[in-house]
Amino acid sequence: MQPESPPRRPLLVANWKMNGLHGDGLARASALAHHAASGDCAGDIVVCPPATLLFALRAVFAGTRIALGGQDCHVSAEGAHTGDVSAAMLADAGCAYVIVGHSERRASHGESNAWVAGKSAAAHAAGLTAIVCVGESAAERDAGRALAVIGRQVEDSLPAGATPGNTAIAYEPVWAIGSGRTPGPADIEAAHAEVRSGWERQFSGSGAALRVLYGGSVTARNAGDILDAPGVDGVLVGGASLSADAFWQICQACR
Numbered sequence: 267m268q269p270e271s272p273p274r275r276p277l278l279v280a281n282w283k284m285n286g287l288h289g290d291g292l293a294r295a296s297a298l299a300h301h302a303a304s305g306d307c308a309g310d311i312v313v314c315p316p317a318t319l320l321f322a323l324r325a326v327f328a329g330t331r332i333a334l335g336g337q338d339c340h341v342s343a344e345g346a347h348t349g350d351v352s353a354a355m356l357a358d359a360g361c362a363y364v365i366v367g368h369s370e371r372r373a374s375h376g377e378s379n380a381w382v383a384g385k386s387a388a389a390h391a392a393g394l395t396a397i398v399c400v401g402e403s404a405a406e407r408d409a410g411r412a413l414a415v416i417g418r419q420v421e422d423s424l425p426a427g428a429t430p431g432n433t434a435i436a437y438e439p440v441w442a443i444g445s446g447r448t449p450g451p452a453d454i455e456a457a458h459a460e461v462r463s464g465w466e467r468q469f470s471g472s473g474a475a476l477r478v479l480y481g482g483s484v485t486a487r488n489a490g491d492i493l494d495a496p497g498v499d500g501v502l503v504g505g506a507s508l509s510a511d512a513f514w515q516i517c518q519a520c521r
């Protein structure tokens with residue numbers, strides 16, 4: 267417990283993943299913009315749509331409090347990387363944030379911690395805030411290795427030059443993503459403390475200002491309890507963010 271720590275402004279992130287065509291994506295974004303214009307939320311709101319929708323959503327969110335983010339970026343600024351999107355391209359499309367190292371990319375694209383650190387560095391070079399994802403698998407948790415895995419991922423997935431101003435870390439246990447299962451508050455608190463310790467081991471002294479988000483089966487029902495857990499500075503929301511109403515309820519659960 268560090269009661270003297272400075273307050274950290276919560277970060278509420280919607281990760282639409284590979285969901286949203288032009289019509290329904292615009293409708294969802296417009297509904298969320300409408301909520302944000304008429305209601306209250308104590309945090310910073312970020313929507314990470316598929317890359318195809320970025321320019322269209324930039325227009326929808328212009329003049330609102332909602333920021334745009336990418337779901338991934340390449341380590342290079344440009345070049346022969348068929349199918350990839352660079353951080354500079356995301357910034358050009360209006361993004362202020364980018365998710366890197368999501369477990370779905372670590373699993374299906376073979377992304378290592380070092381590769382994720384390279385992506386974070388690319389994000390920083392483009393002026394983006396990197397939201398770096400870490401989290402243990404079910405087998406690692408069952409083997410009692412969850413905190414060791416999290417600490418190692420934090421230490422190895424961050425580039426030199428990472429600061430609490432250009433980086434947030436999302437703790438997302440792999441087994442909780444899309445499963446409807448979440449860790450208890452004590453496990454979330456322990457994981458977030460380990461994230462902050464891992465940061466401190468690498469960048470001594472600045473961990474108190476770092477925003478550590480929780481992700482994995484966050485819903486409008488459980489968001490209040492999760493956001494109230496010690497050390498939780500926001501949430502990264504997948505499935506529930508596909509409903510503007512549900513995601514806005516999550517934003518409002520942030521006190």
Ligand code: PGA
Binds near residue numbers: 281445484502505506
């Ligand atoms: P979920 O996904 O909310 O659908 O569990 C979270 C994430 O993968 O970022």
